Amino acid sequence: xxxxxxxxxxxxMYGRAYIKLNVNELEEAIKKLKExxxxxxxxxxxxDWLDKGxxxxxxxxxxxxxxxxxxxxxxxxxNNAVMKSMSHLFPQIETxxxxxxxxxxxxxxxxxxxxxxxxxxxxxxxxxxxxxxxEKFVKQVYESIPFIEExxxxxx
Amino acid sequence: xxxxHGDKMMRYEEWSKLARxxxxxxxxxxxxxxxxxxxxxxxxxxxxxDMERFGIVPMATPRQADVLLITGYLTVKTLxxxxxxxxxxxxPKYVIAFGSCAINGGMYWDSYNTIKHxxxxxxxxxxxxxxxxxxEGIINAFIKLMELIDEGKARGxxxxxxxxxxxxxxxxxxxxxxxxxxQKEEENEEH
Amino acid sequence: xxxxxxxxxxxxxxxxGNMMYHLWVDGDTVTKAECNVGYLHRGFEKLMESRLWMxxxxxxxxICVPEPDVNEAAYSMAVEQLMGxxxxxxxxxxxxxxxxxxRISAYLMAIGSxxxxxxxxxxxQWSMGDRDYILDIFEQLTGARVYHIxxxxxxxxxxxxxDLPHLxxxxxxxxEERLKLYDDVLFENRIFFDRAIGVGKIPCNKAxxxxxxxxxxxxxxxxxxxxxxxxYAAYDEIDFDVxxxxxxGKFDAHEAxxxxxxxxxxxxxIEQSIRIIRQALKKMPEGEHILKxxxxxxxxxxxxxxxxxxxxxxxxxxxxxVSDGGLxxxxxxxxxxxxxxxxxxxxxxxxxxxxxxxxxILFSLDICPPDIDR
Numbered sequence: 001x002x003x004x005x006x007x008x009x010x011x012x013m014y015g016r017a018y019i020k021l022n023v024n025e026l027e028e029a030i031k032k033l034k035e036x037x038x039x040x041x042x043x044x045x046x047x048d049w050l051d052k053g054x055x056x057x058x059x060x061x062x063x064x065x066x067x068x069x070x071x072x073x074x075x076x077x078x079n080n081a082v083m084k085s086m087s088h089l090f091p092q093i094e095t096x097x098x099x100x101x102x103x104x105x106x107x108x109x110x111x112x113x114x115x116x117x118x119x120x121x122x123x124x125x126x127x128x129x130x131x132x133x134x135e136k137f138v139k140q141v142y143e144s145i146p147f148i149e150e151x152x153x154x155x156x
Numbered sequence: 157x158x159x160x161h162g163d164k165m166m167r168y169e170e171w172s173k174l175a176r177x178x179x180x181x182x183x184x185x186x187x188x189x190x191x192x193x194x195x196x197x198x199x200x201x202x203x204x205x206d207m208e209r210f211g212i213v214p215m216a217t218p219r220q221a222d223v224l225l226i227t228g229y230l231t232v233k234t235l236x237x238x239x240x241x242x243x244x245x246x247x248p249k250y251v252i253a254f255g256s257c258a259i260n261g262g263m264y265w266d267s268y269n270t271i272k273h274x275x276x277x278x279x280x281x282x283x284x285x286x287x288x289x290x291x292e293g294i295i296n297a298f299i300k301l302m303e304l305i306d307e308g309k310a311r312g313x314x315x316x317x318x319x320x321x322x323x324x325x326x327x328x329x330x331x332x333x334x335x336x337x338x339q340k341e342e343e344n345e346e347h
Numbered sequence: 348x349x350x351x352x353x354x355x356x357x358x359x360x361x362x363x364g365n366m367m368y369h370l371w372v373d374g375d376t377v378t379k380a381e382c383n384v385g386y387l388h389r390g391f392e393k394l395m396e397s398r399l400w401m402x403x404x405x406x407x408x409x410i411c412v413p414e415p416d417v418n419e420a421a422y423s424m425a426v427e428q429l430m431g432x433x434x435x436x437x438x439x440x441x442x443x444x445x446x447x448x449x450r451i452s453a454y455l456m457a458i459g460s461x462x463x464x465x466x467x468x469x470x471x472q473w474s475m476g477d478r479d480y481i482l483d484i485f486e487q488l489t490g491a492r493v494y495h496i497x498x499x500x501x502x503x504x505x506x507x508x509x510d511l512p513h514l515x516x517x518x519x520x521x522x523e524e525r526l527k528l529y530d531d532v533l534f535e536n537r538i539f540f541d542r543a544i545g546v547g548k549i550p551c552n553k554a555x556x557x558x559x560x561x562x563x564x565x566x567x568x569x570x571x572x573x574x575x576x577x578x579y580a581a582y583d584e585i586d587f588d589v590x591x592x593x594x595x596g597k598f599d600a601h602e603a604x605x606x607x608x609x610x611x612x613x614x615x616x617i618e619q620s621i622r623i624i625r626q627a628l629k630k631m632p633e634g635e636h637i638l639k640x641x642x643x644x645x646x647x648x649x650x651x652x653x654x655x656x657x658x659x660x661x662x663x664x665x666x667x668x669v670s671d672g673g674l675x676x677x678x679x680x681x682x683x684x685x686x687x688x689x690x691x692x693x694x695x696x697x698x699x700x701x702x703x704x705x706x707x708i709l710f711s712l713d714i715c716p717p718d719i720d721r
Binding site for chain 2: 356357358359360364365385386387388389390393394397405406409412413456459471472475476478479482492493494717
Binding site: 013014015016018039040041042043045047048058060064067069071090091092094095117118119120127128134135 | 384385388392393394397428429555556557558560571576577651652653654665667669678680682686690691720
């Protein structure tokens with residue numbers, strides 16, 4: 001597959017190319033793929049591996065001529081989650097990084113627009129992390145609000 | 157007090173009965189698509205399940221509308237705007253809630269961002285069951301609302317005025333995602 | 348001139364759903380625009396991690412409200428990649444018919460909403476009525492008008508009844524007759540030419556870099572369609588054309604990438620969809636409609652990373668599914684087409700437009716807020 005030849009490593013998984021990189025090789029790899037036909041940036045996903053203690057960021061790119069889909073994957077530490085921003089390469093990466101900052105708590109250096117995106121006025125921990133228990137949160141916040149009962153003694 | 161009608165004076169109850177009979181035949185609804193139930197509103201508004209023959213017309217501003225439709229689930233961010241729209245409408249005003257998400261949370265019962273029971277935040281007059289309700293069900297709900305107005309039983313706005321402090325307290329707790337102090341202490345004891 | 352701030356907010360008849368645009372205006376022109384979403388955020392990806400693989404299907408179809416079958420198909424394709432399943436031929440053709448019917452109903456809704464935003468109010472009344480006949484077909488087939496839960500991993504849920512092809516033929520003939528009336532009222536109307544030509548242009552050399560997909564990209568001059576690039580269901584055995592600028596059939600081609608071209612592309616693709624459904628009905632083979640499936644309550648999907656993509660009426664939908672061999676998924680990430688159209692592209696195009704054209708530009712990009720917020 002063309003992306004595996006260009007970058008020199010990786011394997012094929014269910015018809016797509018899955019390439020594992022180091023953090024400092026990422027920017028050069030994206031630039032090299034962008035000049036060689038991989039012009040469409042599909043999306044940026046984040047996976048939380050709680051028991052292995054890391055976050056995995058996956059950058060998806062697509063080539064319209066060769067019809068090939070490449071997944072570039074890097075690992076960052078869960079307790080000290082900082083990463084360099086890639087928003088100068090493609091403009092929509094800025095929005096994906098904004099969402100990951102809000103949902104997982106990863107800080108991106110170089111992105112000037114890390115403001116609240118989907119949640120408003122949220123004071124607790126980032127909600128997509130695996131140690132945030134959604135069912136318990138619902139019981140504490142929403143179920144504890146009382147119904148409003150009418151008093152029988154007062155008249156209107 | 158009263159109004160002169162010929163020789164006799166019309167009492168307040170008879171006047172309001174006449175006003176309700178007239179107002180139920182021309183309910184104007186606010187044009188606000190809050191959730192997924194809004195995709196069944198265009199078939200109701202257009203020529204197949206025509207609702208304009210009942211006198212119901214969509215209206216762009218809440219200042220001149222009578223009915224607020226909550227079409228489906230509500231997130232906390234939308235609830236703020238819905239409360240503002242509801243308080244801008246003038247009495248008498250009515251609320252119809254669509255779908256199972258407004259009754260008890262529905263399919264999103266364990267979501268961190270949607271409210272589960274709409275009754276705790278604004279008073280509701282008619283509920284429609286289903287996910288999602290059919291257009292015939294929506295028209296059925298409007299007819300039921302017209303019957304309730306005729307009998308004088310649709311009094312949600314008076315309940316909101318009377319228990320205003322309790323409603324505001326519930327809304328404030330939802331907007332700030334507040335966890336009360338006693339529950340946090342229980343958690344610490346368990347650890 | 349002083350600069351004013353305007354909020355085209357969630358309660359407004361001129362925006363495509365429940366979202367908000369924050370505009371800074373100077374006189375009558377917009378100088379800066381910012382998008383504010385999150386009014387429909389239910390936290391789908393968190394909900395999907397605590398349900399079994401089969402329990403996610405009723406959740407998945409509620410991500411795109413006008414066209415829910417596309418999401419069911421993409422999720423099923425990703426899970427079938429991980430399991431290594433090949434679905435039977437009859438199921439592939441039935442999936443093609445269902446997806447194309449959903450596409451026609453979504454295009455009718457888009458054309459109706461766009462015409463309402465430029466003031467031609469006859470077209471929404473007509474197109475919502477015509478779309479209802481397609482929802483009648485869905486009700487005969489699956490039992491529900493809007494959310495179908497029909498496309499499952501391994502095939503489709505049950506076989507089509509015997510009198511359904513006749514009803515589909517009757518509805519398609521009716522829609523073809525009506526398209527001539529739409530041309531008279533909207534697509535060959537002087538008002539449409541004056542208002543839509545040259546308005547809301549996307550610069551064509553930057554379209555792919557900005558992440559534009561679907562009919563919006565085809566109106567910029569690139570003939571890319573996922574159904575031809577990476578065929579799924581039965582599209583590799585059916586003959587159809589990809590509509591792109593500058594070959595626009597019987598309509599004149601003016602500028603590339605403006606609101607006029609985008610709406611003409613959508614109008615011509617309805618004809619291509621009708622052609623696909625007729626061929627699929629003729630070529631349908633006999634056979635099973637679903638593979639023999641395991642016990643849904645104890646079904647474990649093997650480890651791996653899978654990505655599947657589908658062409659919907661708004662753009663390219665993508666699903667990234669990660670599994671570690673358990674009963675519940677580890678991560679499902681949904682890529683909606685309006686994520687790039689509604690935020691990055693719209694904020695750049697709205698600069699320099701009139702206030703009266705803001706609503707028209709947003710409807711011609713066909714932005715759907717549920718797939719931004721999920």
